[in-house]
Amino acid sequence: METLQKIKETPKENTLAKTPLGYGGISGSIAVLEAFIAEGVSTIFGYPGGAIMLIYDALYDYHDRLNHILVRHEQGAIHAAQGYARTSGDVGVVFATSGPGATNLVTGLADAMIDSTPVVCVTGQVFAHLLGTDAFQETDVINITTPVTKWNYQVTDATEIPAVLAKAFYIARSGRPGPVLIDITKNAQLQLFDYEGYEKCNHIRSYRPAPIVRKEYVEEAAKLINEAERPFVIFGQGVILGKAEKEFKAFIEKAGIPAAWTILGMSAIPTDHPLGVGMLGMHGNYGPNLLTNECDVLIAVGMRFDDRVTGRLDKYAKQAKVIHLDIDPSEIDKNVKTTVPVWGDCKETLPMLTKLVEHKVYPQWIQKFADCIAKEKEKVIKQELNPSSEILTMGEVIELVNELTKGDAIIVTDVGQHQMVACRYAKYNQSKSNVTSGGLGTMGFALPAAIGAKFGDKKRTVVAVIGDGGFQMTLQELGTIMQFDIDIKILILNNEFLGMVRQWQELFHQKDIHLPISLARILYNWPAPIVSKVNLFAKEKN
Amino acid sequence: MLNHKGSYLLEVMVGKENNVFPMVPQGKGVSEVVLCKEDIQ
CATH class of the missing domain: 3.40.50.970 (Thiamin diphosphate (ThDP)-binding fold, Pyr/PP domains)
Structure with a gap:
């Protein structure tokens, strides 16, 4: 707001005065940057071009608070934003121009979509009156990116920018996170409008990122766990995205259940945790794969039964009762039929479950994992870490x-x-x-x-x-x-x-x-x- | 590399034809996981 105040007070020295429409209000470009400041953005990864130059022009006045990293290719920008999101736990932000700039984002969007990474991309677009004319660097980025974004939207009128960006950040980071792309035409970047301030979004009709947890399912899950003889926990990135590492650790430690991670769930608990039995998947550890088909209750937390984790589905954990904790209802029963679905944020559902499960230990069952590790060490790890050549x-x-x-x-x-x-x-x-x-x-x-x-x-x-x-x-x-x-x-x-x-x-x-x-x-x-x-x-x- | 201040690039030449095991071969169930090439049927 400081910058905004300064701009309002000294209209002749700011970028607005340079626009052909030099009357009151702020430009759509400034509204984009004000939204970033309000959302706590500090770093932008981007690459400029014709259709986004007005936003870059406005960025000059924000250089003290918005650090722009000029990458060398738009794919680099979005992967950088993904890396940022993964280690900060916050939303990564990207700027790219229209046409090739926008299409170069597609691989990163698809990557962020399938790996549930919160990213907001702002792409420039040709003037609204040129849309559909095969204008220079025009491409229908909305249609191209629809299957690889959690939400996308084209803005042709600047007055929409504050509310649309608020929605963009809310959608990207809430529920199961994902990438959002906002395409803004050049006229909207230029357009001046009466700015009424930025209001964060925390509700969208019919979008339920935080489902109401059904207690009876948690109780049913706890009952299954308490009756189990060989329970096995498999967990994914949902634990990290839900910032539920502590809650997860408390759950497995009280219930005494061995736990294996998917590639993206890795590091949610320390790799040397006594109940951590290794990685699942095609090249995961021997024990977690083999013993998936020996457990009697399989408890999946924040993971989506990817085919690299399950192998052939008709031979996957057929003997087990399956409990699936996930925030995304479309993942439940998608690949693996669940006995008890626990739809909800695991930050909320795990403590509910922990309260109901009994303190237990499974020494014989855990010994099986240890035996598998010993076999894997003998046949694989020894040669890998101490090769004879x-x-x-x-x-x-x-x-x-x-x-x-x-x-x-x-x-x-x-x-x-x-x-x-x-x-x-x-x-x-x-x-x-x-x-x-x-x-x-x-x-x-x-x-x-x-x-x-x-x-x-x-x-x-x-x-x-x-x-x-x-x-x-x-x-x-x-x-x-x-x-x-x-x-x-x-x-x-x-x-x-x-x-x-x-x-x-x-x-x-x-x-x-x-x-x-x-x-x-x-x-x-x-x-x-x-x-x-x-x-x-x-x-x-x- | 790790003590160096700033970015560092190290290229390490490793064995050319090493395979990654264990492996659940494509089209197999998880309990058909193999530990070496000879176990693949």
């Missing part, structure tokens, strides 16, 4: 990161073998430490996401672990890192292959009829260190 494994490098960061770092990963290895072996002490593209599996995610992750939590060390394939998809963001001097540690694990593709070719396809997709040593001739096994360990430990 002089060739480095990815696991050894991650283990070294663990040793040096003591589990306090934020680890951002890309997609592929290095992601699976990093998530299998990384140690975490605190929540919001694992940033990765889970549902969409977006190669190129890690480098820009690491930029945002650093802005989201500046006090923590950010290590971006990236494969040689994914690194080359968004490596232009090295420019952003250099320009803004962003303190992130980039660790490229180069196996000179698209490793996961190569693994599938070897295991499931006829390798000899496929061309191996070999990538050159990326940094060859670059002034960056390429290290061998011996000096990596020596150097990093000194």
